[in-house]
Amino acid sequence: LSNINKISNVFEDVEFCVMSGTDSHSKSSLENCIAELGGYIVQNPGPDTYCIIAGTENVRVKNIISSNKHDVVKAEWLLECFKAKEHVPWQPCFMIHMCPSTKEHFAREYDCYGDSYFADTDLLQLKEVFSRIKNVKENSPKEMSPVITDLEYRYSWDNSPLSMFRQCVIYVDMYAIINDLTTQIQGTRLSIKALELRFYGAQVISCLEEGVSHVIVGEDHSRVEEFKAFRRTLKKKYKILQDLWVTDSLKEGNLQEENCYLI
Amino acid sequence: MKMEHNMSRIHMVSEPSIIYFLQVSWEKDLGSGFDITLTDGQSAWNGTVTASEISREADDMAMERDKYVDELRKALVLRTEPANVYKFDFSKENCHFSYEKSLKDVSFILGSLNLQKVSSPAEVIRELMSYCLDCMADQLAKNRHLQRENEMLQRDWSDVQKRLEECVTAKENLEADLYKRFVLVLNEKKGKIRSLHKLLKQAQQPEKDTQDERESVDDIQSQKKREAAYDESTDEESENLPVPSKAVPGSSSVHMDHLTFWNDKDQFQTLPLAVLR
Numbered sequence: 001l002s003n004i005n006k007i008s009n010v011f012e013d014v015e016f017c018v019m020s021g022t023d024s025h026s027k028s029s030l031e032n033c034i035a036e037l038g039g040y041i042v043q044n045p046g047p048d049t050y051c052i053i054a055g056t057e058n059v060r061v062k063n064i065i066s067s068n069k070h071d072v073v074k075a076e077w078l079l080e081c082f083k084a085k086e087h088v089p090w091q092p093c094f095m096i097h098m099c100p101s102t103k104e105h106f107a108r109e110y111d112c113y114g115d116s117y118f119a120d121t122d123l124l125q126l127k128e129v130f131s132r133i134k135n136v137k138e139n140s141p142k143e144m145s146p147v148i149t150d151l152e153y154r155y156s157w158d159n160s161p162l163s164m165f166r167q168c169v170i171y172v173d174m175y176a177i178i179n180d181l182t183t184q185i186q187g188t189r190l191s192i193k194a195l196e197l198r199f200y201g202a203q204v205i206s207c208l209e210e211g212v213s214h215v216i217v218g219e220d221h222s223r224v225e226e227f228k229a230f231r232r233t234l235k236k237k238y239k240i241l242q243d244l245w246v247t248d249s250l251k252e253g254n255l256q257e258e259n260c261y262l263i
Numbered sequence: 264m265k266m267e268h269n270m271s272r273i274h275m276v277s278e279p280s281i282i283y284f285l286q287v288s289w290e291k292d293l294g295s296g297f298d299i300t301l302t303d304g305q306s307a308w309n310g311t312v313t314a315s316e317i318s319r320e321a322d323d324m325a326m327e328r329d330k331y332v333d334e335l336r337k338a339l340v341l342r343t344e345p346a347n348v349y350k351f352d353f354s355k356e357n358c359h360f361s362y363e364k365s366l367k368d369v370s371f372i373l374g375s376l377n378l379q380k381v382s383s384p385a386e387v388i389r390e391l392m393s394y395c396l397d398c399m400a401d402q403l404a405k406n407r408h409l410q411r412e413n414e415m416l417q418r419d420w421s422d423v424q425k426r427l428e429e430c431v432t433a434k435e436n437l438e439a440d441l442y443k444r445f446v447l448v449l450n451e452k453k454g455k456i457r458s459l460h461k462l463l464k465q466a467q468q469p470e471k472d473t474q475d476e477r478e479s480v481d482d483i484q485s486q487k488k489r490e491a492a493y494d495e496s497t498d499e500e501s502e503n504l505p506v507p508s509k510a511v512p513g514s515s516s517v518h519m520d521h522l523t524f525w526n527d528k529d530q531f532q533t534l535p536l537a538v539l540r
Binding site: 112115129130137139140141186191192195198 | 421424428430435441443444447452
């Protein structure tokens with residue numbers, strides 16, 4: 001590297017290995033940054049290499065990661081250092097990979113998602129922490145529903161209008177034949193009610209079964225007798241309510257007295 | 264002034280087997296007089312009822328004029344009442360046409376008039392048929408228009424419904440995802456608190472060992488909790504501090520899983536550590 005205009009000694013005697021550049025900063029421009037801050041550059045990491053800088057995660061980076069000997073840091077960190085003209089401390093958000101000793105150091109300060117144990121977080125930081133959580137198990141909303149219900153209950157969020165119907169497991173009478181999904185009545189107001197219920201936290205199910213807490217019926221009462229007959233076979237009895245209960249509850253912002261809407 | 268027409272099919276009391284067609288036409292309002300055309304398909308008769316005749320009939324029957332006109336409308340135009348409420352009679356011999364309303368026991372004549380036999384019935388019938396065909400064409404056009412409008416509304420409806428469903432699903436997924444991440448981070452913190460709690464216990468253990476009486480682990484724990492949570496008012500009399508713990512749905516209540524702390528309402532509470540199991 002020639003023609004380097006050294007502007008600072010921030011990285012004096014610190015050895016770096018730049019693996020790849022980013023879309024906006026090439027490998028050589030990153031290397032220039034290091035040199036301008038007084039650092040050394042090597043093409044292959046050795047025992048004295050402070051860290052690996054990686055803009056993109058290519059095969060070489062992956063190999064370095066699997067060898068687990070070096071810290072791999074995002075190019076953003078280097079750019080921050082360059083901007084600030086000082087050695088910016090590593091934060092979890094900069095780390096692509098940490099070798100065991102660094103990991104241990106971080107584990108004292110941060111949890112495995114990069115959220116500090118001691119420092120307060122804020123909207124931006126938490127968002128960043130959340131966005132870095134990868135490989136989240138693909139839970140369906142249905143599986144998450146009881147977890148959310150528990151959390152809302154514990155932290156007293158359960159009076160939020162958006163979770164008004166969280167405790168409800170609802171069958172909406174929008175199938176001409178009960179439980180037959182192919183007989184959905186098209187263009188009925190009830191299908192909108194079902195969506196509204198879901199939006200406000202309800203678990204709307206398409207199969208009438210044990211555990212249903214409410215059945216919502218519209219103007220058509222032709223299946224009410226069947227609902228009542230089926231209810232006799234259940235241990236936990238559901239309530240059969242007019243769809244007005246949903247409308248009124250939403251209008252008032254809280255669940256309305258169910259007994260006024262019984263059928 | 265645009266004429267309004269109405270055509271209906273009626274039966275005469277004296278010859279119930281024959282169908283007559285009755286056309287009533289009027290300007291603006293039935294009360295301002297109307298023309299009657301009657302035909303059995305071969306011959307045709309017509310006549311006019313003037314506004315003054317309507318007033319006279321109403322007077323004769325001691326009815327308010329408006330009410331009387333309303334009855335006329337029901338009898339001659341609307342024909343919504345059951346067929347036997349309004350009755351018609353016509354005699355071809357003297358061309359006398361009358362219409363009456365029959366109630367349970369009494370019936371009263373709403374009106375009667377002498378019609379003129381038309382010299383060219385074919386023309387009258389042709390006109391009536393043209394009128395009917397025009398009506399039908401109008402209705403068909405209107406029908407088509409409404410149908411098109413209806414289809415459009417239905418298409419819009421299902422489109423909006425689909426979009427709404429997408430929004431709801433997106434909201435549900437986002438919510439589930441956020442909560443999932445929240446739970447992960449929260450549990451990390453609880454894990455840390457747990458390990459710090461263990462360290463604290465270990466640090467206090469030697470201190471305890473120097474005491475003569477050996478207390479059970481449970482007692483030590485409750486002692487710790489008491490010290491931690493109730494600095495100012497420790498009731499030494501009671502063995503265990505009453506802990507008002509809310510039943511949390513879906514979580515076990517294993518003693519070791521609980522941490523004690525002051526929540527923001529300054530209430531003493533135990534909470535299970537594990538949120539996701």
